[in-house]
Amino acid sequence: MNNITGLIIAFVYIFSLIGIAEGLRRWQGLTSAFTRKVVHIGVGMMIWFVPFLFTSPWPFVFASAFFAVLNFLDWKYGFFAAMSSSDRANLGTVYFPIAAAAVTLIFWDQPPLMVAALMPLTWGDGLAPVIGKTYGRHPYTIGRATRTLEGSTGFFLTAFIATWLALWLMPPPPELLPATALLPALVVSLATTLTEAVSPWGLDNLTITAVA
Structure with a gap:
């Protein structure tokens, strides 16, 4: 696909998501x-569609840099209420596109690894706070980070499933069968669950992806 077309699709998709989220709010x-x-x-x-939208990683890196700056301005001035955090020190929305750009650059020629590297952050970190706040009954604190066992379990399970599917379903290289994708997905999910448990809020968007 033409890179300009890919950029247009990416920008429309992301701004549409923000609009939908604002409507829900x-x-x-x-x-x-x-x-x-x-x-x-x-x-x-x-990230699942990035290899099909672009012929090189750089257009997506450009888009990621744009949204890192936009998200920083949003953090500072509050443009998008649907993306606001009660913790003013939380720069997670700024770190997220940086993490996405990094995995795209590093694993551009290996789509399964590129997508898998972002899945613990996408699903694990995305759902763990929701699960923890809804069902959390067993809090624990490591350093300055407080989590719940229920939230961490949710992180592990969702990260494992999403990582396994990415390793299995994305076109090679490398080519991994469903069974052979299980062990690396398990290792990544365990490592990122432990990392998320000890990482300060927001900064885990970088640490989780770095470990993955």
């Missing part, structure tokens, strides 16, 4: 904490 009464995760997961899933 305004008209369905959902909290910003929830709509922020809608955008988080939706944007993360875009």
Whole structure:
């Protein structure tokens, strides 16, 4: 696909997600904490389509840099209520596109690894706080980070499934069968679950991806 067309699709997709999240917040009464995760997961899933939208990693890196700057301005001035965080020190939305750009550059020629590297952040980190706040009954604290066992379990399970599917379903190289993709998915999910448990809020968007 032409890179310009790919960029247009990427920008329309992301701004549409933000618009949908804002609509859910305004008209369905959902909290910003929830709509922020809608955008988080939706944007993360875009990595599945990046190899088909672009002929090189650089257009996506450009888009990621644009959104890193935009998200920083949003963090500072509050343009998008659907993406706001109650923790003003949380720069997670800025770190997310940086992480996406990094895995795209590193694994551009290996689509399964490129997508898999972002899945713990997309699904694990996306759903863990929701699961923890809804079902969390067993909190624990490591250093300055407080989590729940339920949230961490949700992180592990969702990260494992999403990582396994990415390793299996994305076109090679490398080519991994469903069975052979299980062990690397398990290792990545365990490592990123432990990393998320000890990482400060927001910074885990970088540490999780670095470990993956």
